[in-house]
Amino acid sequence: MSSEYNKDQSLENWQRVRAVLNEHWDPLGVADQVDDEYDHYVGAICLMLANQQVSEDTVNHHLYVIATDQMSLRPHPKLVEACEKAGAILVRLPPQFPTH
Incomplete structure (x- = not known):
């Protein structure tokens, strides 16, 4: 696997997240x-x-935790729903992510 592929794939993964x-x-x-x-949060999620x-x-x-602790947002059902929706989508992205 070339480093060019790694850079391109990393950028694509970052953009998808x-x-x-x-x-x-x-x-x-x-x-x-x-x-x-x-x-600021994309790298850690990748x-x-x-x-x-x-x-x-x-x-x-x-x-x-990002939303409530780092952004100091108040917990509410729509926040939980948004976290769950995004989380469900994000965990289905990994086949495109390299393993170490």
Whole structure:
């Protein structure tokens, strides 16, 4: 596998995770105005997904903790729903992620 492929695949994976966060999670409701709002979280999520053993619940919880602890949002049912929806989509992306 060439390093060019790795770079291209990494960028594609990063963009796919970013799209899921913006389209299905977006706890601040700003993704339609600022497309890089959640970029800070994409790398860690990509690393989680590279571990094909990661569970949907783990990803859901990670998104929820980001929203409630790091963004200081109040817990509410729509937030839980958004975390679950995005988590379900994200865990189905890993076949495209390299394993280490």
